[in-house]
Amino acid sequence: MKKVTMFVWNNFTNDARVTREAKTLQSHYDVTVIAKRENNERHILLKQSYKEGYTAVRKHKTELPNFIADRIYNNKLKTILSKHMPNAFLMMKMIQEGYRQDADIYHSHDLNTLIQGAVCAKLRTDKRILIFDAHEVNTSRTNYKAGLVGTIEKFLIRFTNRTIVENETRATYHELLYGYRPMSLYNYSEYYDIDEVEAVDLPLKYDKTFIYQGGLQEGRGLERLLRAFWQADIPANLLMVGDGKIRPQLEALTRSLNLQDKVTFTGRVPYESLRSYTKIAYAGFQILENVNFNHYSASSNKLYEYMMAHIPVIATDLPEIKRVVEKEGIGLIIKHDSEEELTAAIRKMFEDEAMRDQMKAQMKISKEQYNWEKEKQKLLNLYQDLEVD
Known part of the structure; x- marks a missing residue:
């Protein structure tokens, strides 16, 4: 061999x-x-x-x-x-x-x-x-x-x-x-059946949980996400799964916005355990900023991790991400630099359960191709x- x-x-x-x-x-x-x-x-x-x-x-x-x-x-x-x-x-x-x-x-x-x-x-x-x-x-x-x-x-x-x-x-x-x-x-993402994954047990306050999973780094739109989540003012959790250089700043911003009862930082999660966290989500975020060509051209493994777990996404209008989300009908697309559109998308995803369920059903079909x-x-x-x- x-x-x-x-x-x-x-x-x-x-x-x-x-x-x-x-x-x-x-x-x-x-x-x-x-x-x-x-x-x-x-x-x-x-x-x-x-x-x-x-x-x-x-x-x-x-x-x-x-x-x-x-x-x-x-x-x-x-x-x-x-x-x-x-x-x-x-x-x-x-x-x-x-x-x-x-x-x-x-x-x-x-x-x-x-x-x-x-x-x-x-x-x-x-x-x-x-x-x-x-x-x-x-x-x-x-x-x-x-x-x-x-x-x-x-x-x-x-x-x-x-x-x-x-x-x-x-x-x-x-x-x-x-x-x-x-x-x-x-x-x-590798193909798997999310129904066979055991959900992580976390002490979260609300029934619906929005998730971001990935590095806590500059250019990921995370400060904007926290501000938009505060402005959306919805009874839901925000789970930040991952770690990175700007975690202290994000935690400080969470405190300044008085979001401690809604936002949970898990730190880095082993890859083999990540699906257990994804499973509990109502919707996920992939909100890269267009700060360079590396971000502009990204496909994003997070998008496909959400897809495999049937978690509809709120994503920015970068070409590779937008193409899949719009073609497959699996999420909402916003301008990469618009806090207002992000806030509106969070509210819409939270309130329109029928739309969200339709996206979830479409993901079950799309995952057969994108795996x-x-x-x-x-x-x-x-x-x-x-x-x-």
Whole structure:
């Protein structure tokens, strides 16, 4: 059986997309995922075998001790020693492990692992296959320097045998940048029956629960969501499932709006438990802001997670999301920057139960098309084509 080694720049405990791909490939290949482990993640195993048959190998990130970092007053030097050097050493550890795996195919998830894949696959006499799986648009992304990132990506992409992007909008953008069209692989949810999922038991005040699940980060419209939920003034819960940098600000805003009895922050939920939370929802939010092309072109795995659980959505008018929501009739579309439209949509979804039930029924039909069991064949075909080449 041929070997596949994947690289991810996370701890591989909640990465739904990579997990789905590893599961899919495991039936045909010996799959290992090389991930990272931060200093505050020592409870996570360095090596872990999964029941589906694939393995995760995590390389520990060695960081500059705080007592040394606190004594460095030059900010530029401090950044180099406390951020860039630990990342560089971690990349070297991942490359070393990648060579040790001696894989037939290397599969780099996103740009921050492409150099690891390129070195392991191409810096050898017997070249190996390299796949670049771009989950994000790295040349237009929040907190990324587009010029520098674009230069790095353009250099590294020449070493790849195939490129994967999330959807057709991003495939067109990639083609304009680099002159060839990559394969689109949509991040659909695995097919399952929500009736077989046990609902989580939470001490919520009201019967109806609206849900947001995902990262608590800038550009997700979350401050606007809290304000709109306050303005809607409805007897319903708002469940915020996830964690992220702006959680303290969101919790502070919740207190300032006096929404503590309605809004619950769960923190990060393990991927295998997420469905239990989704199940209790009356409706869900996917309200990305159009702050860059990465957001503008997003397909959103949350949309398909809601669909699989028959949870109607309130979503912003970004092209890939709008196309599915309007075509399938599974939610309400609002302008991405309109707090008024978001407030009105919350009220309408809450009050019009007949409309909501119709959307819910349509989701039961739509999920038969938008699911990973159908989409995964594209990934298997790509691997088979590479072996023929």
